Amino acid sequence: MKRSRKLLVPALATFFVSLSLSAQEAPKDTVRYVPKYRDPVLEEMKEKNAEAEKERHAETERIRDGQEETRKEKKEREKQIRFDFAGVEKPASPGVFKQHFHFQPIRQFLTGTCWCFSTTSFFESEVYRLTGQEIKLSEMFTVYYEYLEKARRYIQERGDSFFDEGSEGSAVIMIWRTYGIVPAEVYDGELNPDGRYDHSEMIAEMKAYVEHVKGNDLWDEDLVLSSLGLIMDTYMGRPPERFIYEGVEVTPQQFLADVLRLNLDDYVCVMSTLSQPFYDYGEYEVKANWWHSADYYNVPLDEFYSILTYAIRNGYTVRLNGDVSEPGYNGFEDAAIIPTFDLPREYIDQDSREFRFNNKTTSDDHDVHLVGYTTVEGDDWFLVKDSASSAQHGEFKGYYFYREDYIKLKMLTYIVHRDAVRAIVKGFR
Secondary structure, X not given: OOOOHHHHHHHHHHHHHHHXXXXXXXXXXXXXXXXXXXXXXXXXXXXXXXXXXXXXXXXXXXXXXHHHHHHHXXXXXXXXXXXXXXXXXXXXXXXXXXXXXXXXXXXXXXXOOHHHHHHHHHHHHHHHHHHOOOXXXXXXXXXXXXXXXXXXXXXXXXXXXXXXXXXOOHHHHHHHHHHOOOEXXXXXXXXXXXXXXEOHHHHHHHHHHHHHHHHOOOOOHHHHHHHHHHHHHHHHOOOOOOEEEOOEEEOHXXXXXXXXXXXXXXXXXXXXXXXXXXXXXXXXOOOOOOOOOOOEEEOOHHHHHHHHHHHHHOOOOEXXXXXXXXXXXXXXXXXXXXXXXXXXXXXXXXXXXXXXXHOOOOOOOEEEEEEEEEEEOOEXXXXXXXXXXXXXXXXXXXXXXXXXXXXXXXXXXXXXXXXXXXXXXOOOO
C-alpha cells in the first residue's frame, strides 16, 4: 500500500529545518597549543644514552689530554746531536774579523724570507762600496712583489709551480728589474704593533686561496693577483708607487737607477755541481728556484772557494746559500764547522760535496750574507750576518763564524760581483 506523496513532502521539510537548527546551535572546533607530550619511558632512555655519550667523550678527552701531556714532556726532553766545540780554536768575536760595510743584523722572525734579508743586505753593502751611501733598503717591498710573480707563474703553469715561503737570492734581482726598490723608511711591510714579522696567517690564507683556484680551475690571472694583493695589503700594507726621497718625488724604479745606481747585470750567481758542465750557465735545481732560473755559473769546487775568498779579501761581500742543519752548526757557539765524525777535512772535495747534495743530506736550507774574514791557526774563518733566530742564541747576536770546511762542503751557491769571478776564472764572460 503506497504512502501518500502529499503526506511525505511536508514531513521531510520539517526534518531538514530541524537538522539545520541543530547544526547552528552545536559548538565549533577550535585550535589551541598544549605542552608537547614526551613519553617518560623514552625520555628516560634518551637521557641515559646522552649520559653514556658524555662519559665516552669525557673519557676520550682524558685520554687525549694525557697523550698531549706525554708529547709535551717528550718534546721538553728532546735532544739533537751537536758537536762539542771545547777543543776548537775559533775567532774570539766579530771584532777580530776584517769586515766590510753592512748594517747591523735584523731578524726575519716568523717568515720564510732569509733569501730576501740576505740579498738585500748584500746589495746595501754594494751600494756603499760603489757610491759611499749608507741606505737601508726594504726587504718586504721585494717579498710583496715576489709573491705576486710566484702566483703569476702558478697560474700560467696551471698549478704546477711552487707557491709557498722560500725563494732564491736571484729572485731579488728579478723583482728589482721590474718593480725597483724603496728605502726601509718608506715601506717596512709590517703592521703588527710589536714590529715583529709574522707571515704565518698570511701565507696560510694565500695558499688556501691558490689551492681553491687550482681545485676549481679558476685561472683568471688579473683576478687572482688582485685577490692575493688584497690579502697581503691586510697583513703588510700596500707598497708605495711613488715616494719622496731627499725632497724629490721618485718611483721605486727611479730610486734604483738614479739613487742606488746599481747595474744588476754586474752580479753573478755561482754554483759548483757535477750534474752540469763546468764553466757554463745552468739551472740550480731546487724547488725554491720556482722560475727555473738557468743563470747560475757552474765552476769546480776549488774555483768556487777561490772566487769567494778573493771577493771577501778584496773589498766585496758575498751572499751565500746552503745547508744549516748539521751537528757542527751551533747558534749557541756562534759557529759552523764540519766535525771529523761527519767527514775529516782532508776528504772534503767535489765528490763528497756532490754525494751529499744528491742524497739530500745537503739541502737548500738557508741564505746568509758573508761580510768579513780572518784566520785562526791557519784556518780561514768567515763572518756571516744571519737573519735567522738561531743567530740570536749565542753571544754575538745576528752573527755566525763559518770555518772554511763548512763553506766547501755545505754552501751550495752564492751571489757576487762579476769582477771577482773574472779575477779567478780566465775567459769568464
